[in-house]
Amino acid sequence: MATLPSNWMQSLQVGMQRMMDPEKTKTFRPKSKLKAGSRLERIHTLAQRTLGTGSLREAVTLPPGESLNEWLAVKTLDLFNETNLVYGFVSEFCTTSSCPIMCAALPNGSICHYAWADERIKQPVQLSACDYVSHLFGWVQRQLDSEDIFPTEPSRPFPADFRSIVSQIFRRLFRVYAHAYHNHYERMVALSFLPHINTCFKHFMYFVLEFDLIPRKEELAPLQQLVDKLLSADERKRS
Numbered sequence: 001m002a003t004l005p006s007n008w009m010q011s012l013q014v015g016m017q018r019m020m021d022p023e024k025t026k027t028f029r030p031k032s033k034l035k036a037g038s039r040l041e042r043i044h045t046l047a048q049r050t051l052g053t054g055s056l057r058e059a060v061t062l063p064p065g066e067s068l069n070e071w072l073a074v075k076t077l078d079l080f081n082e083t084n085l086v087y088g089f090v091s092e093f094c095t096t097s098s099c100p101i102m103c104a105a106l107p108n109g110s111i112c113h114y115a116w117a118d119e120r121i122k123q124p125v126q127l128s129a130c131d132y133v134s135h136l137f138g139w140v141q142r143q144l145d146s147e148d149i150f151p152t153e154p155s156r157p158f159p160a161d162f163r164s165i166v167s168q169i170f171r172r173l174f175r176v177y178a179h180a181y182h183n184h185y186e187r188m189v190a191l192s193f194l195p196h197i198n199t200c201f202k203h204f205m206y207f208v209l210e211f212d213l214i215p216r217k218e219e220l221a222p223l224q225q226l227v228d229k230l231l232s233a234d235e236r237k238r239s
Contacts (some may be wrong), residue, residue, distance in 0.1 A: 056199070057234065060207040069158040072166050073150050075207055080140050082200045083173045087133055089193060090184045099129035104178035104222040112222055114175050129179050136172050143169060163211075170204075170213040177201050178222040202230050 062071050087094075102114045115124035116132050118139045127135065143149050149165055151158060159165070180188070180197070188194045205227050208214050220227065 055234070055238065056203050057206050057238075060203070060210045069162055072163065072211065073158075076150075076166055076169060077144060079204050079207060080137075080144070080169070080173065082203065083176050084137060086180065086197050086200050087137075087176050089197075090180045090188065091130060091133075093187055094129050094133075094180075094184060096128040096130060099179070099183055101126055102129045102132035102175070102179060104175065104182045106221055107225060112178075114179075129183070133176055133179075136176070140169055140173070167213045167215070170208055171219055173204070174208070174214060174219065174223075177204065181223060181226060198230060201226075202234065205231065 060075065062068055102116070104112050104114075106112050113126065114132060116127050116135050117124040118135065121135070143165060147153070147156060149159060149162070181201075185194075188197055201223075214220055217224075
């Protein structure tokens with residue numbers, strides 16, 4: 001069975017620091033962290049240990065006896081941080097001039113445009129890719145910081161619509177990968193960074209598929225062929 005090296009995420013971070021302009025790395029969004037002593041800290045430690053000792057497919061499954069909502073919460077935090085890290089790399093060449101509209105390509109060659117709306121921007125607006133991602137990451141961070149949505153105190157319940165909120169987060173984060181692969185693939189290959197980004201994306205997609213977080217399959221269309229290719233390759237390694 002193919003397994004992950006225990007330090008694969010550290011290797012990704014180090015590789016980025018070596019390849020990128022130190023001045024540009026200052027613009028990265030700080031890694032989102034759990035509050036010390038929170039209800040999620042123990043299961044987050046378990047998630048990190050699981051990720052370092054097995055396959056990506058096994059690393060996303062709910063551990064026996066654990067709370068589903070708590071597992072969804074800590075994995076959302078981890079996968080948001082990974083997506084943030086990946087975009088921090090491509091942001092060096094994803095600018096308002098190179099990518100004036102947040103978009104990705106569909107298998108038939110047409111272009112899928114992503115408009116932004118949230119609790120602050122009621123009417124969907126077209127944004128450059130970098131502005132879209134900035135709004136997206138800020139919005140995700142507000143969800144993670146909200147005790148009403150991601151409670152850290154044992155006495156506070158998760159909201160009734162928690163799973164739908166998590167689903168919306170992953171639907172939107174998927175667009176970051178869709179844009180990066182379709183608009184910056186050649187640069188990622190040239191900089192020898194593609195294997196690391198593929199690993200992050202496989203981790204992301206295994207979790208999405210495990211918990212059916214993007215139920216509308218047309219939303220996966222921009223990267224469906226890549227998903228099939230990467231996960232099939234993993235299955236061959238497992239057999």
